[in-house]
Amino acid sequence: MSKIIGTIVVDTNRCKGCALCVEACPQKIIALARRVNASGYNYAELAGKDCIGCASCGIVCPDGCITVYRKKTE
Secondary structure, eight states: OOEEEEEEEEOTTTOOOOOHHHHHOTTOOEEEEEEEOTTSOEEEEEOOSOOOOOOHHHHHOTTOOEEEEEEEEO
């Protein structure tokens, strides 16, 4: 049976740190970074390795900053 492994890429320059993605993640592996972007916002980042590629974070992101990638493994 194949398993889906996911990951996300956050456009850190566009992220405003609203944390909607943090709340939407069922795996609770997205967090706001301690660092800030050029606009002074703490941006979202992947803080774990158990992403399932569900895209909940990308769906709720109001600025479209999150790209979700999925890979099927055997």
